[in-house]
Amino acid sequence: MNTLQNTSFSQERALIRVDFNVPLDDNGNVTDDTRIVAALPTIQHILEQGGSCVLMSHLGRPKGSDPKLSLKQIVPTLEKHLGKAIHFCDEVVGSKATAQAAALGQGEVLLIENLRFHEAETKGDKDFSKALSELGTVYVNDAFGTAHRAHASTTVVAQFFPNKKCFGHLLAGEITAIDKVMASGEKPVLAILGGAKVSSKITIIENILSKVDHLIIGGGMAFTFIKAQGGKIGKSICEDEKMPLALSILEQAEALGVQVHLPVDVRAGQDFSNDTPQQIFPINEIPDDWEGMDAGPLSEAKFDTVVKQSKTILWNGPLGVFEFENFSKGTRALGASIVEQTKNGAFSLVGGGDSVAAVKQFNLENEVSYVSTGGGAMLESLEGKTLPGIAAMLA
Numbered sequence: 001m002n003t004l005q006n007t008s009f010s011q012e013r014a015l016i017r018v019d020f021n022v023p024l025d026d027n028g029n030v031t032d033d034t035r036i037v038a039a040l041p042t043i044q045h046i047l048e049q050g051g052s053c054v055l056m057s058h059l060g061r062p063k064g065s066d067p068k069l070s071l072k073q074i075v076p077t078l079e080k081h082l083g084k085a086i087h088f089c090d091e092v093v094g095s096k097a098t099a100q101a102a103a104l105g106q107g108e109v110l111l112i113e114n115l116r117f118h119e120a121e122t123k124g125d126k127d128f129s130k131a132l133s134e135l136g137t138v139y140v141n142d143a144f145g146t147a148h149r150a151h152a153s154t155t156v157v158a159q160f161f162p163n164k165k166c167f168g169h170l171l172a173g174e175i176t177a178i179d180k181v182m183a184s185g186e187k188p189v190l191a192i193l194g195g196a197k198v199s200s201k202i203t204i205i206e207n208i209l210s211k212v213d214h215l216i217i218g219g220g221m222a223f224t225f226i227k228a229q230g231g232k233i234g235k236s237i238c239e240d241e242k243m244p245l246a247l248s249i250l251e252q253a254e255a256l257g258v259q260v261h262l263p264v265d266v267r268a269g270q271d272f273s274n275d276t277p278q279q280i281f282p283i284n285e286i287p288d289d290w291e292g293m294d295a296g297p298l299s300e301a302k303f304d305t306v307v308k309q310s311k312t313i314l315w316n317g318p319l320g321v322f323e324f325e326n327f328s329k330g331t332r333a334l335g336a337s338i339v340e341q342t343k344n345g346a347f348s349l350v351g352g353g354d355s356v357a358a359v360k361q362f363n364l365e366n367e368v369s370y371v372s373t374g375g376g377a378m379l380e381s382l383e384g385k386t387l388p389g390i391a392a393m394l395a
């Protein structure tokens with residue numbers, strides 16, 4: 001894998017695909033600079049090695065040029081974090097962008113305008129990609145969040161740098177973390193899948209069954225399995241049409257020697273709100289007018305035991321409706337177990353959607369081994385798909 005470390009940047013102009021798709025307030029101020037801060041190690045490495053940087057990103061989903069989605073608005077934040085002035089080009093490709101890029105001196109940074117002002121970007125247009133490629137002498141992809149899109153700046157542009165392209169620090173980190181779980185993880189490997197629906201996780205389950213030793217199924221999707229096994233789930237969410245599939249997953253798991261762990265009890269509410277009356281029931285004996293909304297204490301203890309046996313842990317999806325404080329205990333307890341086991345030496349990856357929101361909400365981001373930044377890209381990786389942005393770098 002070509003990385004920053006085995007690529008030379010001295011006298012080179014690096015064209016870097018970053019992810020500066022940050023939230024802005026009505027006055028165009030950046031309200032969360034996490035993604036800008038995350039891009040700094042790659043930029044700083046290249047500048048320290050004697051190169052210059054041309055940064056390109058999308059921001060939002062503009063239909064043509066739109067001043068409200070101009071990347072110019074992020075210049076002050078980027079300058080503050082880099083500790084130096086940067087150049088901005090109000091064009092993406094064209095004579096101005098080419099001239100500004102060519103004029104860059106060693107140690108200088110140019111940010112070009114929002115790639116998606118041109119629909120050629122999302123179409124993966126070859127001429128547009130070629131024009132982009134002319135802005136740099138080496139291509140660096142550091143945007144995992146868009147690596148599952150075959151866009152011009154994320155995928156097609158790579159072909160114009162046959163021998164001069166590499167993964168940035170962030171993207172390399174994501175690839176290494178996924179590989180540790182899916183291919184080279186120390187056993188026992190545990191996957192924890194939660195969240196609302198079996199249907200949205202089915203491809204992931206099918207892909208990971210042959211790679212894990214233990215599988216915890218929690219959250220709303222557990223009820224489809226419990227009902228399929230004859231349990232009474234009250235008015236908990238359930239995808240009745242997926243019940244045969246749930247039984248077949250359990251059979252496949254058994255055939256592969258994978259131990260599946262379902263919740264044994266549940267914190268239920270009478271309606272879907274934070275302040276609804278709450279009661280704990282066995283998972284398969286929920287009364288008709290109650291709805292399972294969080295893992296119960298016995299399930300927490302059961303899952304804790306499984307987590308504490310594991311050396312590699314993947315966590316995707318919450319164990320309950322963690323957005324409601326009163327139904328966040330199960331997800332919180334699981335987070336705490338994973339943190340403890342990480343301290344004991346396990347590798348833990350939290351990725352894909354709401355479990356990332358959960359670890360952030362509980363302030364555990366820095367206590368697990370890796371938190372993925374790419375929602376859709378992470379899900380597709382866990383589904384076993386080859387991401388076009390990554391494939392293009394390896395071609």
Ligand code: AMP
Pocket residue numbers: 194195196197200219220221237292293294316317318319320321322323353354355
């Ligand atoms: P997903 O995006 O599939 O990972 O699902 C995440 C969502 O699942 C979160 O918004 C949770 O509130 C929801 N969820 C988890 N457990 C339950 C449950 N028992 N009942 C309803 N929704 C749930």
